[in-house]
Amino acid sequence: MGLMDVIYRSLPVFKGKDRLARIIFNKKIKRKNSFWIKGKGGCEYLVPNIIENVGFEIFVNGIYEQGTSDFIIKRLPSNGVFLDLGANIGAITIPVQSRRNDIRIYCVEAAPWVFEFLERNLERNEVTNVKTFNKALYYTDSETLNFYSPEEKFGKGSLSPVFTNKVIPVITMRVDTLMEEQGLTRVDMIKIDVEGYEYHAFRGASVLLARSDAPDIIFEFVDWAEAAANGVRAGDAQQILKNLGYRIYYFKETGKMKEAQEIIKTGFCMLFATKKTMN
Numbered sequence: 401m402g403l404m405d406v407i408y409r410s411l412p413v414f415k416g417k418d419r420l421a422r423i424i425f426n427k428k429i430k431r432k433n434s435f436w437i438k439g440k441g442g443c444e445y446l447v448p449n450i451i452e453n454v455g456f457e458i459f460v461n462g463i464y465e466q467g468t469s470d471f472i473i474k475r476l477p478s479n480g481v482f483l484d485l486g487a488n489i490g491a492i493t494i495p496v497q498s499r500r501n502d503i504r505i506y507c508v509e510a511a512p513w514v515f516e517f518l519e520r521n522l523e524r525n526e527v528t529n530v531k532t533f534n535k536a537l538y539y540t541d542s543e544t545l546n547f548y549s550p551e552e553k554f555g556k557g558s559l560s561p562v563f564t565n566k567v568i569p570v571i572t573m574r575v576d577t578l579m580e581e582q583g584l585t586r587v588d589m590i591k592i593d594v595e596g597y598e599y600h601a602f603r604g605a606s607v608l609l610a611r612s613d614a615p616d617i618i619f620e621f622v623d624w625a626e627a628a629a630n631g632v633r634a635g636d637a638q639q640i641l642k643n644l645g646y647r648i649y650y651f652k653e654t655g656k657m658k659e660a661q662e663i664i665k666t667g668f669c670m671l672f673a674t675k676k677t678m679n
Contacts, residue, residue, distance in 0.1 A: 409439070409462045421460045429456065432552065434517075436524075439463050443494050444524050446517055454491050454555040464491035467655060468618065472496050475616060476503055480588035483575070484508070485537055485601060488555055489517040490525075492591055497527045503588075504529045506578065510536035510570045510594075511549035511557045515600060526628070531582070537594055538572035539603035545570055558595040560628045573574070574604030587615040596625030598637035610642045617641070617673040623666050634666040638673075646673040 405428075410420065422429060434448045437455075439462035447455035457464045469492055476482055480503045484493045487507035497505055507522075507530060515534040522530055532545075536547060536559065549557035550564035579587070588606060594599055597629045598619055602609060609615075623634040638648050642663070649657040652672045657678075664671070 406438070406460070408505070409437075412463060413416075418456075418460060425450075425459075429459075437462075439495075440466075441495060441498050444521070445489060445491065445494070446520050446524065447489065447554060448514075448517060448554045451552050452555050454488060458491060464502060466495075468492060468591070469495045471618065471672075472591060473500050476500060476589055478502055480504075481584060481586060482506070483578075483587055483590045485575070485590060486510075486593040486595075487518055487532070488514060488593070490521040493530060494521060494525050494527065497530060498525065498568060501528060504585075505531075506582065506584075507532045508535055508537055508573070508578070510547050510559075511554075512570075513568075514549060514554055514557065517554075518637070528531055533573065533578065535573035536570040537575060537592075537597070537604060538599040539574060539600050540572055541574050541577050543572040545572060546595050556595060558628075559597055559600075560595075560630065562595070562625070562628055567578065575601060576605055576607045579608055584669070586613060590615050590616065590617045590619075592619045596622060596627070596629040596632065599626070599629065599632045599640055602640045606644075609641070609646075612675065614644070614646070614675050617646070619671055620638055620668070621664055621671050622668050627644065633665075635663040638671065642672045645675055647675070647678075648673050649678070 429450050432449050437445050437458050445458050450456045450459040454464050477665045482503055482505045484507045487509045493505050493507055510516050546567045547570040548564050555562050556563045626634045648660045649672045650660050
């Protein structure tokens with residue numbers, strides 16, 4: 401990477417930083433070849449490109465969604481168990497594990513070619529206590545489904561043909577099956593990003609999520625993505641969690657959380673679900 405890249409990445413986040421980066425690094429952003437980026441905390445990432453938001457944010461700030469990884473790190477108990485569902489290239493797992501090597505992490509990523517990037521990134525960062533699974537999360541096991549994984553928008557893989565018609569066959573797995581096969585007696589936190597298919601993944605985790613010590617969950621709500629999932633209406637993922645005894649909170653622009661009194665059905669927001677008492 402060039403000196404200008406490193407200097408720009410070291411700058412604190414400021415209003416207009418992304419927009420300025422798109423001007424300064426316009427030619428580099430349009431390149432479609434993969435390359436390594438040295439990010440915050442000594443973490444390194446092989447990114448397929450920096451057109452996609454995941455790669456772009458790592459390139460500009462040295463980390464992807466730092467607020468998310470900071471939140472996970474703060475909430476996880478000592479020697480906790482963390483499930484990164486829809487792990488992509490490891491953009492959340494790697495910074496979390498680098499600062500919390502006491503925890504065990506289980507990464508699930510559906511797209512085979514993105515999974516290769518995940519494994520290379522984990523190897524490069526010499527992570528420990530991380531297991532990976534190249535499966536699609538669903539409410540059934542061992543079913544072959546079509547998966548649509550756009551090359552440029554590598555963070556937008558889905559079981560629906562939203563960004564591409566190029567099909568990759570994937571094998572499904574339930575979260576409850578993962579628990580059984582790995583002999584896990586508990587999970588402390590789940591981060592899930594499966595492009596609107598959270599409802600289906602939650603159905604496949606019904607045993608785990610019904611427990612009184614069920615894990616905290618952090619996930620995105622995007623109305624159009626959830627509405628595009630097979631047989632799902634916007635808000636259904638929140639509803640299944642509420643039915644299992646969870647309370648849902650949304651993150652305000654200030655970073656603080658507020659409990660959602662009703663199911664959120666429009667727009668976009670980051671959500672947090674828990675059965676624990678909140679201060």
